[in-house]
Amino acid sequence: MKQIFKTxxxxxxxxxxxxxxxxxxxxxxxxxxxxxxxxNKAQENNPVLQRLDPNKYEMPKGIRNSMxxxxxxxxxxxxxxxxxxxxxxxxxxxxxxxxxxxxxxxGLDLYIRENGKWxxxxxxxxxxxxxxxxxxxxxxxxxxxxxxxxxYLPMFxxxxxxxxxIDEGATIEPLASPFKHRIFFVGSSITHxxxxxxxxxxxxxxxxxxxxAETPNIGVSGQCKLNDFxxxxxxxxxxxxxxxxxxSNSTAKIIDERVYNFVKRVAGAHPNTPLIFLQTLKRDIxxxxxxxRKRNDxxxxxxxxxxxxICKEFKNVHFINHAFELGDDGxxxxxxxxxxxLGVQRTIExxxxxxxxxxxxxGIK
Numbered sequence: 540m541k542q543i544f545k546t547x548x549x550x551x552x553x554x555x556x557x558x559x560x561x562x563x564x565x566x567x568x569x570x571x572x573x574x575x576x577x578x579n580k581a582q583e584n585n586p587v588l589q590r591l592d593p594n595k596y597e598m599p600k601g602i603r604n605s606m607x608x609x610x611x612x613x614x615x616x617x618x619x620x621x622x623x624x625x626x627x628x629x630x631x632x633x634x635x636x637x638x639x640x641x642x643x644x645x646g647l648d649l650y651i652r653e654n655g656k657w658x659x660x661x662x663x664x665x666x667x668x669x670x671x672x673x674x675x676x677x678x679x680x681x682x683x684x685x686x687x688x689x690x691y692l693p694m695f696x697x698x699x700x701x702x703x704x705i706d707e708g709a710t711i712e713p714l715a716s717p718f719k720h721r722i723f724f725v726g727s728s729i730t731h732x733x734x735x736x737x738x739x740x741x742x743x744x745x746x747x748x749x750x751x752a753e754t755p756n757i758g759v760s761g762q763c764k765l766n767d768f769x770x771x772x773x774x775x776x777x778x779x780x781x782x783x784x785x786x787s788n789s790t791a792k793i794i795d796e797r798v799y800n801f802v803k804r805v806a807g808a809h810p811n812t813p814l815i816f817l818q819t820l821k822r823d824i825x826x827x828x829x830x831x832r833k834r835n836d837x838x839x840x841x842x843x844x845x846x847x848x849i850c851k852e853f854k855n856v857h858f859i860n861h862a863f864e865l866g867d868d869g870x871x872x873x874x875x876x877x878x879x880x881l882g883v884q885r886t887i888e889x890x891x892x893x894x895x896x897x898x899x900x901x902g903i904k
Contacts, residue, residue, distance in 0.1 A: 566707035567704040568704065570705070571701075572690075573587040576715065577613075579755050581757055588700075591607075591772065605760070606759070607630065608695065610758065611755060615713065616714050617685055617710075617714045618685070619686070622676065622704075623678050623688070627647065628701075630671070632669050632671040633645075638733060638734050638873050639734040642662050644665075645693045646665045647693070648738040648740070649663075660678045662675075663675035665696075687714055694731065694741065718752050720752035720753070721778045722752040722778060722779060723755045723776055724755065724757070725784065727759070728761060740880060746891060750891070750903075763789075769785070774808035779903050780813045781814050781815070782815050782894075786816075790837070794845060802816075802853060806853045812855060815859060815897055816846055816859070818839060819835070819842065820876075821839070821863075823865070826875075859897075861889065861893075865886070
């Protein structure tokens with residue numbers, strides 16, 4: 540009996556390690572991602588893997604550093620490789636925050652298009668040992684044939700270099716952007732993406748795939764307060780539509796003081812472009828925390844009051860009063876504020892039809 544068990548153990552070991560050696564033996568060639576198609580940059584003359592060049596604007600240091608992140612950026616390419624690998628270097632050695640996954644913070648997220656639809660294909664997990672140099676096999680053992688790929692970059696880290704690896708002898712080429720429109724997002728940590736499980740699962744990225752649009756994202760955690768420099772960025776940027784989550788970080792006092800002039804500036808720069816402002820969510824944290832509830836209620840009341848007036852004056856400005864609807868069971872956030880994947884799904888189901896109704900008026904469909 541012992542001999543039988545030994546025999547089975549040897550066979551299993553050969554099978555396991557033989558398979559591993561088979562894939563380890565596949566030689567890999569790497570291509571600089573900057574030579575492929577990079578989408579979702581806020582402005583075309585930005586550094587290649589960076590969402591915005593903050594040196595063009597006056598802003599606080601913390602926000603300046605945040606604008607250097609690769610939030611929302613994706614790389615498009617075609618390849619006939621059966622295996623796809625990645626090597627990337629992040630700006631920061633920190634690979635996670637206390638309310639998000641390392642993959643979302645500093646990892647990569649691959650989608651492949653089949654029959655016109657984007658499907659999740661795999662992730663590249665960052666190292667979490669204090670290194671800023673990462674390497675991972677994103678997907679392997681795929682069928683033969685050419686694939687159309689979209690690789691999302693980290694949401695809360697910057698990428699100083701990225702190489703995409705394919706099988707030796709395989710081909711990789713830039714994929715021209717298949718997206719028809721360009722919808723530009725400005726906002727808080729919620730728009731920044733916290734706290735979906737991976738980059739392609741953020742509400743902004745998902746809306747991009749649903750509406751067939753590139754989605755530049757300059758969401759900044761805790762710091763989107765109707766500031767002048769956000770208006771400067773929007774005025775200088777091109778898009779078919781702009782989406783604003785500008786009330787989530789703003790107190791009622793800030794809204795009272797700033798929202799009218801902010802809207803007046805961006806509406807003046809884009810008189811024929813839809814500017815859609817989203818009401819901030821009703822935060823689950825306020826169910827028991829009375830101070831948080833009052834702040835949130837005051838925010839929402841101020842936003843509703845001002846936007847009712849503003850939308851009458853500026854015909855291209857729209858307000859979705861019930862934008863982030865997460866349900867009343869308290870299960871839609873990771874921490875009472877930031878959307879988890881269930882919260883993203885509920886937001887998508889509620890928000891997208893309302894956005895489509897507005898965008899259709901401008902021929903965006």
